[in-house]
Amino acid sequence: MINFEIKGLNPEILKAIKDLGFETPMPVQERVIPAMLESDRDIIALAQTGTGKTAAFGLPLISMIDISNSAGVQVLVLCPTRELCLQITDDLNSFSKYISDLHILPVYGGSNIDNQIRALKRGVQIIVATPGRMLDLINRKAVNLNTVKNVVLDEADEMLNMGFIDSLNDILKVVPKERRTLLFSATMPDRVASIAENYMNAPLEIVVGSRNSSAANVKHLCYTVSSKDKYKALKRIVDYNPNIYGIVFCRTKRETGEVAEKLIKDGYNAEALHGDLSQAQRDYVMQKFRIGHIKLLVATDVAARGLDVSDLTHIINFNIPDDIETYNHRSGRTGRAGKTGISVVISGLKDKSKLKQIEKNIDKKFEHKDVPKGQDICEKQLFNLIDRMEHVDVDNEEIDNYLPAIFKKLEWLDKEEIIRRFVSLEFNRFLTYYKDAEDLEAARFDGEERGKRDRKGRKSEKFENDTQKVGRKAEKGFTRLHINVGKKDGLFPNVLIELINKTEIGNKVKIGKIDLTKKDTYFEIKSEQAKPLLNNLQNVFYRGRKVTVTAV
Numbered sequence: 001m002i003n004f005e006i007k008g009l010n011p012e013i014l015k016a017i018k019d020l021g022f023e024t025p026m027p028v029q030e031r032v033i034p035a036m037l038e039s040d041r042d043i044i045a046l047a048q049t050g051t052g053k054t055a056a057f058g059l060p061l062i063s064m065i066d067i068s069n070s071a072g073v074q075v076l077v078l079c080p081t082r083e084l085c086l087q088i089t090d091d092l093n094s095f096s097k098y099i100s101d102l103h104i105l106p107v108y109g110g111s112n113i114d115n116q117i118r119a120l121k122r123g124v125q126i127i128v129a130t131p132g133r134m135l136d137l138i139n140r141k142a143v144n145l146n147t148v149k150n151v152v153l154d155e156a157d158e159m160l161n162m163g164f165i166d167s168l169n170d171i172l173k174v175v176p177k178e179r180r181t182l183l184f185s186a187t188m189p190d191r192v193a194s195i196a197e198n199y200m201n202a203p204l205e206i207v208v209g210s211r212n213s214s215a216a217n218v219k220h221l222c223y224t225v226s227s228k229d230k231y232k233a234l235k236r237i238v239d240y241n242p243n244i245y246g247i248v249f250c251r252t253k254r255e256t257g258e259v260a261e262k263l264i265k266d267g268y269n270a271e272a273l274h275g276d277l278s279q280a281q282r283d284y285v286m287q288k289f290r291i292g293h294i295k296l297l298v299a300t301d302v303a304a305r306g307l308d309v310s311d312l313t314h315i316i317n318f319n320i321p322d323d324i325e326t327y328n329h330r331s332g333r334t335g336r337a338g339k340t341g342i343s344v345v346i347s348g349l350k351d352k353s354k355l356k357q358i359e360k361n362i363d364k365k366f367e368h369k370d371v372p373k374g375q376d377i378c379e380k381q382l383f384n385l386i387d388r389m390e391h392v393d394v395d396n397e398e399i400d401n402y403l404p405a406i407f408k409k410l411e412w413l414d415k416e417e418i419i420r421r422f423v424s425l426e427f428n429r430f431l432t433y434y435k436d437a438e439d440l441e442a443a444r445f446d447g448e449e450r451g452k453r454d455r456k457g458r459k460s461e462k463f464e465n466d467t468q469k470v471g472r473k474a475e476k477g478f479t480r481l482h483i484n485v486g487k488k489d490g491l492f493p494n495v496l497i498e499l500i501n502k503t504e505i506g507n508k509v510k511i512g513k514i515d516l517t518k519k520d521t522y523f524e525i526k527s528e529q530a531k532p533l534l535n536n537l538q539n540v541f542y543r544g545r546k547v548t549v550t551a552v
Contacts (some may be wrong), residue, residue: 008037010063013100017059020094028054028061028208035184035204036060037325044183044199047208048332054091063127064150068473072147074401075126076175078168081305082108082130082159083286088154088503089128102126109133111277117142131167133160136505138174141463148288149177156185156192158305158329166190172199186332187325218335221346222355222366224498229440231262233346233371234318236440238268238296241342241370244386245309248298249321260298267429270296273303285328301326310336316344319352327358350495365508374434381430385423438510472522478512479530485542486519496521500533523552 007300028047035043047053062077079085087107103124107116108152109132116133120143125135127143137143145391151172152160159168172181172244181200185192196203225233238244250256260272271285271294282303288294288310297304301321312334321327327343334341345366347355361364370381410417410418424431474480485491493514514525525533530551537549 003083007010008063009033009059010099013059013062013095015175016095016097017055019097023138028052028053028206029056031206032056032509033324035065040180042181042183042203044185044188044196044200044203045206045208046185046187046188048328048336051208051336053154054088055095057154057182057184058088058092058250060151061126061150062092062102065099065102067099067101067119067125069125069147073124073127073145074141074169075149075150075152076148077126077128077132077152077154077155077170078131078134078143078159079128080130080162080164082110083307084155085128085130087308090207092126094127104128107133107137109136113137113140123486131164135170137168138171145175146306148179151175151179151181152179153183153185153195156183156188156195157187157325158503160191160195161323161326162191162302164209166196169198177479189325209339217340218331219340219342219367220331220344220345220362220364222347223347223371224347224351224370225371225440226494227348228497228501229371230257230318230346230348233440234259234316234379235263235266236372237316237346239377240380241314242381244314245295246297246312246316247304247330247333248296248316248318250298250300251319251321253300255305255318256298257299263296263298264306269294270298272308273297273299275300275303277303278538279450287324301330305334307333309333310520311339312341314342314344316346320347320358321347324354324357324361325410328362331362348494370439374437378427378430378434382423383426389422401487415451472513472515474524474552475512477527478524479527480522480524481530481534482550483521483523483537484548485545486517486518486521488518488546489543491521491542492516494524498501499547500525500538 012042012384023035028045028051032043032053033056036057045056051327057077067076072285077088080086085106085108089104089442092104093118096104103122105119105124105125105128107127108130111134113136116137119128120137132144138145144302153168159165181203181375183192183196183200183203216460222231234248238364241457242313248257248259248270253276256272260270263270271288273282273285273289277285285294287298289297289307297307299307310381315330315334317327317330331341331343334343345351345355345358355366382424413421472480483491483496493516496514497511500511508531510526512526534549534551541548
């Protein structure tokens with residue numbers, strides 16, 4: 001990643017990064033490293049997570065360390081999580097492995113503070129810390145920051161999202177005012193801007209990409225379905241991408257556990273990551289995920305902070321986050337280091353405004369897709385299986401010993417039958433599941449499926465009038481029903497579907513066309529389900545009004 005021609009880096013550092021296989025600088029490194037080496041200005045660097053920021057600030061800072069002074073802390077790096085703290089420390093140690101007498105100490109919560117205090121007394125030049133533990137050490141008078149020359153705020157937006165604003169303010173008040181401050185962030189919300197305004201002096205701003213934008217090589221897909229179909233949609237998205245390696249983000253700990261449990265039960269290589277796990281459990285799950293033993297990590301935003309994995313293919317938003325900037329952090333976990341990635345949103349009918357806000361924030365449009373059909377999924381899985389077979393490594397020397405017995409065992413089968421059985425061995429579960437599975441129809445935002453409105457809210461000529469809707473005949477195999485509430489009562493397709501689902505007339509309720517008028521609603525349902533639905537809706541109330549349903 002680092003160009004050996006950058007002037008000012010110590011020969012020992014150049015040797016270390018050569019060992020690491022770095023060849024050319026990443027954009028943030030190309031701009032930040034010379035700026036740090038050539039002046040002592042404060043710097044704000046805006047770039048997505050995973051773009052090489054640690055090397056961008058770490059290499060020049062290590063070059064500037066006064067090794068002869070082991071008693072005073074010269075660099076303080078603040079970051080949001082224990083995992084990121086350890087990762088930054090590991091990287092800095094790798095960069096400085098040929099520099100003797102350089103001491104770097106990670107301090108974070110969940111670890112023995114007495115051991116950290118003893119290490120501080122022995123002398124360190126660089127501290128990498130989480131804000132909470134750093135403030136604890138300051139309050140105990142266990143650390144002296146009077147000699148700090150450089151302060152790094154890494155993942156500043158994440159630290160503020162996690163509620164560290166007061167801790168950051170208290171820490172920055174006790175470091176020398178003459179220090180240099182380096183702020184690294186993926187986004188620049190107002191709270192981060194206020195940190196820059198209060199604690200930085202005429203900072204140089206370096207933007208890689210554009211402000212608050214997502215990674216350029218991330219594709220953003222959206223599947224809009226009714227709430228009852230969200231898990232089914234998730235399964236189909238996963239099945240349609242056989243080599244998926246990603247994170248499924250949920251809103252709550254409970255939802256995270258439920259989704260992970262369903263995936264595991266359905267045979268997927270998945271685990272949950274949420275706040276109820278002990279630190280040991282969390283470390284175990286994250287390590288399994290990092291080395292690829294887990295292909296789907298189901299997590300809350302808080303639990304996933306600090307998890308840095310470079311090769312993720314997908315980020316799946318089971319729910320759109322309430323904080324739009326959080327979407328940037330989620331999607332920024334894929335498409336790193338020049339690789340491409342996909343960020344998926346499984347949206348509901350009420351998410352239209354949030355999608356628009358996200359599009360504005362990332363300066364990209366979502367590609368709206370239909371949920372993959374069973375036939376397409378089976379085809380994708382089949383050819384993935386064949387591709388794996390074609391490219392598998394064969395140890396001929398070992399396998400050849402068993403071939404005579406295998407040929408004898410299979411001699412009653414011809415070539416075509418062997419292929420069929422080989423394919424069926426792994427492929428049958430997809431065929432069985434999707435054989436009778438109905439297609440998941442994409443839910444459409446109100447009005448979009450039947451036309452558009454002009455700027456004054458009037459229906460365009462493409463809209464059918466209410467007379468046409470009332471007189472429509474049911475499709476073959478369906479029965480047309482009338483319900484005595486309509487749009488003025490707040491009844492829209494998603495509400496009607498939820499109302500029908502509550503009647504519990506079956507797991508696969510097939511609803512046909514829905515026609516809304518101001519006062520009434522007409523909809524179609526499979527003929528065999530019409531009578532049970534009519535019976536179950538006779539004593540139902542909607543917003544205090546008794547619902548009347550009749551066959552048309």
